[in-house]
Each structure stands twice: as structure tokens, then as C-alpha cells.
Amino acid sequence: MSALQFSNDAFVEAVKKGGREREAAIRWLYLDxxxxxxxxxxxxxxxxxxEDGTDIFHEGILVLDRNIRENRFRGEAPVKGYFFSICRFLWMNRFRKQAKVSLMEPGAAPEQPDEDTPEGVFHREELKEVLRNVLNTLGEQCRKIxxxxxxxxxxxxxxxxxGMDSDAQARKAKYRCHLGLMQHLDNNPGIAQLLKQWL
Amino acid sequence: MNLELYLPQFEAYTEGTLSPGEREAFDLELASNPEFKEAFSLYQVSLHVMEQQIEDTLRATLKDWEKTHSGADSARTEARIVSFRARLVRYSAAAAVLLLVGVFGLSLVSRNYGNQSLYARYYDDPALGGLRGDPSAPAAGLLEEAKEAYQNQDFALAADKLRAVPQTDPQYPEALYYLGHTYSQTGQYAEAQQAFSQAASAGDSRFSEKSEWYAALSCLRAGEDDAACQDLFDRMAANPDHSFHHQAKEMVRQLGSFWRKISGVFR
Structure with a gap:
């Protein structure tokens, strides 16, 4: 098990900093x-x-990671409390989408994440598909870089x-890959326009 | 659209590395040059595309961790079962004849001479304690990180680190050897066998013989063709200078035993 411990601030800082520190912070949360x-x-x-519980736990980590990196988490609540509120809302939304029953506990959580409507969820899934299609036009190495x-x-x-020889080689590869991605978007104005509207 | 020219500027702008004057000029260009503005919006879309990749990778990583944890739990359960069985065999020695004539007896034989049991008896987890590496070697950092991940039971990460060691690195055979053990920890025995086999033929005498031994054990545990696995043990048993000569002889004896043949009915 991870020997690292993170305070709220340290966790947020590590996720924002990215790289290995983000990896360690997410693993720490995952192992809680x-x-x-x-x-x-x-x-x-x-x-x-x-199984639903595990799935929601994973989805919650994805949302938390992105919300922190995009400064949507303002740090006014403890990270774990915020994470739990994300999971609670994710499950509520999934539940509503499946139209099974309404949940008993719809109370607002501190710094509650954006609530999705079923239409919103559908829209987001479509968006993901388009984004993935664009990603698939890049090679595996470019995606990784x-x-x-x-x-x-x-x-x-x-x-x-x-397995590259130098930083310079990595920098050149990154430039080529990023340029390739932008050129693909430029050459496919329909897709670019669609994404601009959605994002 | 001159994306080649714009891209470094967009990066500098979003990373906040432009001077105040440059930033002002950038904002002015954005407001007055439609092509520049259009290119910048493509740049922003490209960042969202990368976010999707990040999300997909993290989702896959979480699944891997989940699998590793479930695997580790199963392995612990399995170890307890094997241990229990070993004790059972000792305590019920007196009743062995009776048990052997019944279905339960045959099942017990199967368990002791089955692939899983033989593997558990001979497999030794190195715990990566010996993974030190040459601090001056290019891959030293990767090996150190792999060791730490392994000790934290983060086998997926350990495997990633070990796989990242380039073939040209002097520590490549060592990385392959420990990659084999990492796969063994997550129950990926076919992959473990492959990594050990590669380590065995990678030309580092410190790892070649023990890699051969573990490749043969992994072959057995993976449930590969008995004859193919037996051949691997036979070669070591036939070489008195091999470091695992005695263990291989013992294994060959067990693989050819009457009990092993009976256990085959249940394998």
C-alpha cells in the first residue's frame, strides 16, 4: 500500500502539478x-x-481529477467530502437516467458538481465518441506524448x-504530434465546428 | 492557415510564459486577425481532445489497479488454501490410503501434483530486494521506481516501468527477469513465461539460468502443453552445472510420478 499521505492542499497541488505526483495522489485516493x-x-x-459501487468510485476519481486540474474545485470543502458528493451525484444521475426510482437523499453537497440531465449525459457520451474518433487518427505514440x-x-x-534519446527529440515529437492534431481539425471543419459548439 | 507558426505562440500564451508586452500583442492579434483567432480555437479544441485521452487512460489504469487488487486478494486466498492443504496432507497421512480410494483422495492427489500446487511449491517471490541496478546506468531511475511500485503491490505500474527499460540498456535482462516476476504476481503466467524466456536468452549470465527455471515454472502454471514444459525442466535436469539442476531433477521426477499421472484425470 502507498506509504504517501496527502493533506487536502497537498493532494490538490499534486494533481494540478501533474506527472508522477498526480499519479501518486490519485493512487492514494484509490487505495482509501x-x-x-x-x-x-x-x-x-x-x-x-x-459492482455499481466500484464503477461509481472509478467515475468519481475521473471527475475529481479533471475538476481539480480545471480549477473547478475551489478547495472550500475537504477533498474526500467533495469526492463523496461527486460519487453521490454520479449515482443519482445514473439512477435517474435508468428511471428506476428517485433517490431519498437529493440534498445539496458542499461545492456540488454540475448536475447532469439525462440529455446532458447523452450529449456528453456523443461528444466523447467524436473526441475518441479524432484521437484514433493519431498514432499511439502521439496520443501518449x-x-x-x-x-x-x-x-x-x-x-x-x-525510449527516446533526448529531451529535444521528445520536444520535436510533441510539436509534430500537436501540429498533426491541429491540422486534422483544420482539414475537417465539420468536426472542428461540432466540437467548438459542444465544448 | 499558418499553424506551424502559431502553435509555439499558443503554447506560450496558455502556459503564461509570455511577457506582459507579448501578451498584449497576442490579445491584439486575437482581436484583429480572424485566421489567428480561428487557429487559436482549433488549439483549444486540441486540448480537449487530449483531455479525452487522459480520461480514457486513467479509466484503464483504474481498471488495471482493480484487477491487480482482485488478483492479489485471490492469490492470498490461494496461498491460504495451499497452506491448508499442506497441513491437511500431514495431519491426515494415516487416512491417506482410505482417501486415495475415494474421489476426495484422488482430488487431493490432483491438488498436490497439479500444476498450481507444483508451481506454488517451487516459486519464490524475489520481492525485488535484489533490484538495485547501477546508479549510473540510463535505466537506473526506472528500475528504482519499478522496485518501489512492486513493493507497494502496484504491479501494473511496476510492469510499465520495467517494460520502459530500453533493449539497449545494460540492465535490460534484469528488467525482463523482474518483469516476469511482476507478471507472476498478477497471474499473467503466459506473459511471465515470455518475459523469463527473453531474459534467459538476453545474454546476462546473472539472470539466464534462474530465468530459465522461472520460465519453466510459469509454463507449468500457465497450463501449457505438459510435454513442452517438461522439455524445459529436462534440459536443466540434464545439465549438472545448471544452478537449478537439483530442483529441475526433483520436478522431473514429480512430473513423471504415478500420482501426477492420476492427478491428470482431474486437470
Whole structure:
């Protein structure tokens, strides 16, 4: 198990900083058995099963990671409380989408994340598909380089991870990949326009 | 559209590395040059595309961690079961003849001479304690991180680090050897066998013989063709200078035993 411990501030800072520190912070949260049990219990108490609980726990981590990196988490509530509120709303939304029953506990959480309507969820899934289609036009190496760059990995780390000889080589590769992605969008104005409207 | 020219400027702008004057000029260009504005909006879309990649990777990582954890839990359960069985065998020695004539007896034989049991008896987890590496070697950092991840039972991360060691690195054979053990920890025995086999033929004498031994064990545990696995043990048993000569001889004896043949009915 991870020996690292994170305070609220340290966790947020690590996620924002990206690279290996983000990785360690997310792993620390992932390994929190109490938090996992709490999310699982909430889901089970609201007609979900253990698998749903695990799924929501994972989805919650994805949302938390992005909200922190995009400065949507203002740090006014403890990270774990905020994470739980994300999971609670994710499960509520999924539940509504499946139109099973309404949940008993719709109370607002501190710094509650944006609530999705079923239409919103559908719209988001469509958007993901379009984004994935664009990603698939890039090679695997380009996807990895751009991902690492966006997560603030250093050029040295990118070079080491991809077996490149130097930072300069990684930098050139990143430039080529990013340019290729933008050129693809430029050459497909329909897709670019669609994404601009959605994003 | 001159994307090649614009891209470095967009990066500098979003990373906040422009001077106040440059930033002002950038904003002015954005307001007055439609092509520049259009290119910048493409740049922003490209960042969203990368976000999707980040999300998909993290989702896959979480699934891997989940699998590793479930795997580790199963392995612990399995270890307890094997241990219990070993004790059961000792305590019920007196009743062995009776048990052997019944279905339960045959099942017990199967468990002791089955692939899983033989593997558990001979497999030794190195815990990566020996993974030190040459601090001056290019891959030293990766090996150190792999060791830490392994010790934290983050086998997916350990495997990533070990796979990242380039083939040209002097520590490549060592990385392959430990990659084999990392796969073993997550129950990926076919992959473990492949990594050990590569380590065995990578030309580092410190790892070649023990890699051969673990490749043969992984072959057995993966449920590969018995004859193919037996051949691997036979070669070591036939070489008195091999470091695992005695263990291989013992294994060959067990693989050819009457009990093993009976256990085959249940495998």
C-alpha cells in the first residue's frame, strides 16, 4: 500500500502539478478503503450493487481529477467530502437516467458538481465518441506524448517513457504530434465546428 | 492557415510564459486577425481532445489497479488454501490410503501434483530486494521506481516501468527477469513465461539460468502443453552445472510420478 499521505492542499497541488505526483495522489485516493466502503455503502443503500459501487468510485476519481486540474474545485470543502458528493451525484444521475426510482437523499453537497440531465449525459457520451474518433487518427505514440505533455510531464520524462534519446527529440515529437492534431481539425471543419459548439 | 507558426505562440500564451508586452500583442492579434483567432480555437479544441485521452487512460489504469487488487486478494486466498492443504496432507497421512480410494483422495492427489500446487511449491517471490541496478546506468531511475511500485503491490505500474527499460540498456535482462516476476504476481503466467524466456536468452549470465527455471515454472502454471514444459525442466535436469539442476531433477521426477499421472484425470 502507498506509504504517501496527502493533506487536502497537498493532494490538490499534486494533481494540478501533474506527472508522477498526480499519479501518486490519485493512487492514494484509490487505495482509501474507508472512502471506497462509504461510496459502496451509499450505492448499495440506493438499490445498486457492489459492482455499481466500484464503477461509481472509478467515475468519481475521473471527475475529481479533471475538476481539480480545471480549477473547478475551489478547495472550500475537504477533498474526500467533495469526492463523496461527486460519487453521490454520479449515482443519482445514473439512477435517474435508468428511471428506476428517485433517490431519498437529493440534498445539496458542499461545492456540488454540475448536475447532469439525462440529455446532458447523452450529449456528453456523443461528444466523447467524436473526441475518441479524432484521437484514433493519431498514432499511439502521439496520443501518449500529448497526454503526458498535457499532464505536465517533463520532456525528460516523456523521452524516458517512450525510449527516446533526448529531451529535444521528445520536444520535436510533441510539436509534430500537436501540429498533426491541429491540422486534422483544420482539414475537417465539420468536426472542428461540432466540437467548438459542444465544448 | 499558418499553424506551424502559431502553435509555439499558443503554447506560450496558455502556459503564461509570455511577457506582459507579448501578451498584449497576442490579445491584439486575437482581436484583429480572424485566421489567428480561428487557429487559436482549433488549439483549444486540441486540448480537449487530449483531455479525452487522459480520461480514457486513467479509466484503464483504474481498471488495471482493480484487477491487480482482485488478483492479489485471490492469490492470498490461494496461498491460504495451499497452506491448508499442506497441513491437511500431514495431519491426515494415516487416512491417506482410505482417501486415495475415494474421489476426495484422488482430488487431493490432483491438488498436490497439479500444476498450481507444483508451481506454488517451487516459486519464490524475489520481492525485488535484489533490484538495485547501477546508479549510473540510463535505466537506473526506472528500475528504482519499478522496485518501489512492486513493493507497494502496484504491479501494473511496476510492469510499465520495467517494460520502459530500453533493449539497449545494460540492465535490460534484469528488467525482463523482474518483469516476469511482476507478471507472476498478477497471474499473467503466459506473459511471465515470455518475459523469463527473453531474459534467459538476453545474454546476462546473472539472470539466464534462474530465468530459465522461472520460465519453466510459469509454463507449468500457465497450463501449457505438459510435454513442452517438461522439455524445459529436462534440459536443466540434464545439465549438472545448471544452478537449478537439483530442483529441475526433483520436478522431473514429480512430473513423471504415478500420482501426477492420476492427478491428470482431474486437470
Amino acid at each position: 478503503q474507508d472512502l471506497r466502503a462509504k461510496v459502496g455503502a451509499f450505492v448499495r443503500n440506493n438499490q445498486g450493487n457492489q 500529448l497526454e503526458m505533455w498535457k499532464l505536465s510531464y517533463s520532456m525528460a520524462e516523456i523521452a524516458a517513457s517512450l
